[in-house]
Amino acid sequence: MFKVIDIKKALTLEKTIFIDVRSPAEYEEGTILDSINIPILDDSERAIVGTIYRKENKDKATLTGLNLVSYKIPNLYETIKGYSKEYDHIIIFCWRGGMRSKSVCNLLSMLDIPNIYQLKDGYKGYRRYVINYLETDILKYDFIVLHGMTGVGKTHILQELKKIDVPILNIEEMAQNSGSVFGDMVFEKKPPTQKNFESLLFHKMYCMKESYIFIESESKRIGNVQIPDTLYHYMMQKHHILIQTTIENRVNVILKDYVHHLDRNYEKIKKSLHYLRKRLGNSAVDILIQKIDEKNYSYVIEYLMKYYYDPFYQYSIYKYEYDLVIEYKHIEEAVTKLKEFIKNRLDY
Secondary structure, three states: OOEEEOHHHHOOOOOEEEEEOOOHHHHHHOOOOOOEEOOOOOHHHHHHHHHHHHHOOHHHHHHHHHHHHHOOHHHHHHHHHHHHHHOOEEEEEOOOOOHHHHHHHHHHHHOOOOOEEEEOOHHHHHHHHHHHHHHOHHHHOEEEEEEOOOOOOHHHHHHHHHHOOOOEEOHHHHHOOOOOOOOOOOOOOOOOOHHHHHHHHHHHHHOOOOOEEEEEOOOOEEOOEEOOHHHHHHHOOOEEEEEEOOHHHHHHHHHHHHOOOOOOOHHHHHHHHHOOHHHHOHHHHHHHHHHHHOOOHHHHHHHHHHHHHHHHHHHHHOOOOOOEEEEOOOHHHHHHHHHHHHHHHOOO
């Protein structure tokens, strides 16, 4: 007989796999991080069963669902049987711990597959747990927010901190967008839905052992997703550090970030520049497009920094009181000073 488990207990188990038996569309909209989708009904089949349930009756909808599922049972069994050899715990879930996950758990138990669990309250219960965490449990963290003009290397600093096991949240990577005019060019993956973005935030923080987190200063909206209200406001009430460096360093940082993406995004860059005509003027944008054609990217980056990004972000940079201002020539200097800040100012 299978067991029923709640999400709090499920997250403590090792060698665990979550199986989402909802339809592909439901899975795409939001799911438990790293779960596998094995839908017992595809999107069109789910629509058929739902229509029969609403317009006729539950019994007929159930019978229709059974007929649609029957031919999938051998593949379902073979797939889950394979996972049972790799994982100690197989947790099955649907929308709210109802018929879909229960029927799959019953079937697998009858077929003698061990360590099968049904997730109590399903994905709906998991979502409640995530939302509650992002509204209340985050209060235990000291957020250390890195500020600075475009190109000062905030993301690179986070990456260096991560290498030495300092806890970070790389929100841009999670959102697959850096929040600028060219924000999505350096990312390869499909941007997450809002629900999946919140799941990423939750799991990153849930697994952290320290009670402080370094993050980069962000707008509330990044690409197609938003940092949840409570988390955003709390982050911005904590520690603030300003990062500064030379214009040459800043240009080189942007070149490093974008160098492998410039040629394949050639037309997209020029199209994005057209959106800046109102702010920069037609003459300036025409010259920038000419420089792009000449592949003089350093000129374009420096110009945009001086006349678009720096004036645009000037107010947001200087509206905070900073715990520390770091001006560096080499990024290692910034990392060293941040480590000292943790040790001396936060007493960790």
